[in-house]
Amino acid sequence: MASKAKIRAVTGMNDMLPMDSAIWEFFEDTARDIATEYGYRPMRTPVLESTDLFTHGIGEATDVVEKEMYSFEDSLNGERLSLRPENTAGIVRAAIEHNMLYDAPRRVWYFGPMFRHERPQRGRYRQFYQFGCEALGFAGPDVDAEMILMTSRLWKALGIQEVKLEINSLGEPAERAAHREALLKYFEAHQDQLNETAKHRLYLNPLRILDTKDPDMQELANNAPRLIDYLGEKSRAFLAGIEHQLERAGIEYTVNPRLVRGLDYYSHTVFEWTTDRLGSQATICGGGRYDGLMEILGGKPAPCVGFAMGAERVLELMKEFGVKPETPDCSVYVIHAGEGTLDPAVTVAESLRDFDVSTIVHGGEASMKSQMKKADASGAEFAVIIGDTEAANGTVSVKRLRDRGEDARFAHQETLPADDACDTIFSELLALETKDL
Template identity: 55%
Template sequence: MSAKINAVKGMNDILPPLSSEWEWLESTLRDLMARYGYRNIRTPIVEHTGLFVRSLGEVTDVVEKEMYAFEDRLNGEQLALRPENTAGVVRAAVEHSLVHDGPKRLFYMGPMFRHERPQRGRYRQFHQFGAEALGFVGPDVDAELIVLAADLWQQLGLQDVTLEINSLGQLEERKAHRQALVAYLQEHESELDEDAKRRLHSNPLRILDTKNPDMQGLVNEAPKLMEYLGEGSLAHFDRLRALLDAHEVGYRINPRLVRGLDYYNLSVFEFVTTKLGAQGTICAGGRYDGLFEQIGGKPTPAVGWAMGIERLLELVREEGAMSQAPTPDVYAVIPAVEAVPVAMKVLRALRGQGVSAVMHAAVGDGMGSMKSQFKKADGSGARYALIFGEQELAAGNVAVKPLRAEPDAAPADQFIESLDNPAAWAAKLKH
C-alpha cells in the first residue's frame, strides 16, 4: 500500500458542513458589495515576483520571509503565489487601462499565500475578501469603505469590533518624520531589539508597530507622525473623521497604526476584536495613491481594505448570527430498485420548479430498509419525505410525509400527489 498523502501544512480542506458557512458568508458579502455599487474583479493567483517586491517593499516581512517565490523551470521567470491582492488589482487596472474612462469600485475574493507559522485563523493558504476604490481622491470614499465594513458587522451581528484610524500623511511629511524618528531611535539604540535594529535605517516606521512588550515605553515616547502632517493631510483626516461622526461610526485614533505594507499614504485603518487572541485584526486597509506609479501606471488615487475570511468566520461563530447549513426540501424514499426511474423523473421535474431534492441511492444489491431510509431522510433535514412505494406507484401517485412540524402548528398528516404533473404541487414543498 502506498504511503498516504496529506494536505500541505497550513493549507486546509474546507468540507461540508463548514463549506456551507463559507458559501453563506460569500453570498452575504457579494450582496452587500452590489448594494454599494462594487463589481467583481478576478486576478491570477500567480504573478511576477517583481510586482510584490516593488509594491510591498523589499524589507517587508512578507517579501523577506513569507512570500512563496520560485523560478519557473520551463522559462526561468521569477514568479510568486500572491501574498495579497491589492497589487494584483492595480496591476490589472494599469495593464487594461481600467480607470481611463472613470473611477471604479471593485471587489475580489480568493486564496492568498504566505509561508508563516500556522495559527488560529491564520494559515499558509488563507482567503481574503477585499474592496478597492480606484480613481477617487477621497476622503468621502475612504469613509464609504469604512461604513460599508461597519454595515457588514451589524448585518453579521458582531458587537466586539473596534475601529482604529490614523493618517500617514504624504511622502515628504513622512520623510521629515523619519529623520526625527531615526535620530530618536539612534539615541536609544541600546534598547532596540534585533528586529528594530535591522529596520532602523531601512524602514524605521515599522518599529512603531512592534509587539515586543519591552519596547512599548520607547515607542510611546517616539516622535508622532501626526505632528509632521501638513495642512492638506490634516484636512483630509479631519474630513474623514467628520464623515465617520456623521454616520455614528465609532473609532479610536491610534498614532502607532502604520500598516504592514509600503504603499499606504494618508488614511489607514483597522477593525480589531478581542475575541481572536493575538490575531485580532479582521479588516484593514487605507489609501495608496502612489501604487499605480510604483508599478508603471499613471498617477491614480486609490483606497481599499481586505479582510480574512477564516478570521471573520471564527468571529461570527463566536458571537455572530451564523446561517444554518442549507437543507433539502424533500428526500425520496424508494423501497424497491424498480421504482428508481420513476422517482428520478419526478425529482427532476420538482428541481425544475426550484425544489431541492435528495434521492436515496442503492446500497449494495438493494435500497435498504424503509426504517433506514426514513432515518436518513430525517437526518438530511428535509421537510418532506416522498414515498415511492409499490401501492402508490400502482395508483399513479406518490405519498408525501411531513417530517417537521411548522412553528406553532400540529404535525401535518401524510397526503397523496399525482405522478403525472409534479409541477402542480411543487410549490407546497419549498421552504
C-alpha cells in the same frame, strides 16, 4: 506487503470539509451581498504572479517579501514567480494591464486564497482566504468612509460583536518625509534600546519600528515622534472628513497615532478593526489609501483605497459569538421503495429541479423507515415518497418534515398526481421563502 505512508495536506494548508461548509457559505454570501449593495463588482486575478509585482507592490524590505513568499523559478522559461501573498497588487496590475480606468473609476471585490510561509496558528495559516474590496480612481475621503461603513455593516450581518475601529492618517509624501527624519534622529539617539529587528529596519523603514510587538520596546515606540503632528491642513481636513461620516453613522472609533503602513505609496487613511477575542491575532480587517501604487507598478497615477480581511479569523470570531448557520442539503428528499420505483423517483426529482428546487434522490436500497431518517437528517422541508402503489398510479405522497403547525399543507401526508405535487411543492417553498424575507 508494507502499507504505504499516508499523504497528508501541507502544514498550514487546510481542507474545507462539507460539514464546515455552512459557516463558510454564510460568510461568503453575506460579504458578497453587502459589497454588491455598495456597487462593488467581482474581480478575479491569478494566484500565481511575477515575483517583481510583489517586490515592487509590497516592498523588498518587508517580512512578507523577505521571509514569507512562496517564490520559485519556472523551469520552463526561467521566470521568477510567486504565489500571491495578498491581492491588492494583483488587482492594480490587472487594472493597469486592461486599462480599467479609461472611462470611469471602479469598485471591485474579491475572495480567494493567499499564501505566506509563516508559523501556522489559530486564524493564521500558510494558505488562507481573504475577502477584500478596492476602489480604484476615487480621491476620497467619502469613499474611504464608505469602506469603513461597509465593514461595519458586515460585522452586524455576520453576528460579530465587540470589535474596535482604529484610524489614522499617513498624510502626504512631504509630511511623511519630515516625520521619517524625526524618527531617524529619535531612534538613533536610542539605538541601545533597539532589538535586532528594529536595528534592521532603522534605515530601511523606520516607520515599521512603531509596529513592534516587543514589550521591551513599547515605551520607546510610544514616545516616538507622531506622524499626526506633522500633518498639514489638507491632510487634517481629509481625516476630519472621514471622522465626520463615521460620527454621522454612529460608528465608534479611536484615532491611533501608532497605526501606520511602512511603504511610501500609502497615503492619508489607514484603518484596522480589532478584537480581544482571538488572542494575539487582534486584527481582523485592515485597510487604507494607496494613491502611489498605480504609478509604481507602471500605470498612470490614480487614487485608490481598499481593505482586506482574513476569512479564517472572521470565521473564528463568528464561532466565538455562537454563530452557527445551518444549510440543509436539499429542500426535497425523494424516497423510493419497491420494484420499479427508482425511475419515477428520478423523473419527479428532475421535474422539481426544473423549478430550481434542490432535490436529493435516496441512493441505493433501504427500508422506508431508514430513508425517512435520512430525509429528516438532510434538513429538507419535504419528503416525496414513492412506493409500489404510487409508482403504479403515477402519484407521489408528500410529507412535511419541518414543524409548521397542524394546519400547514402536508403536515399530514398527502397523495397527489406527480406533476401536481411538483407544482404545489414549489409554491409552498416560495411561500416559505417570502415569509422568511
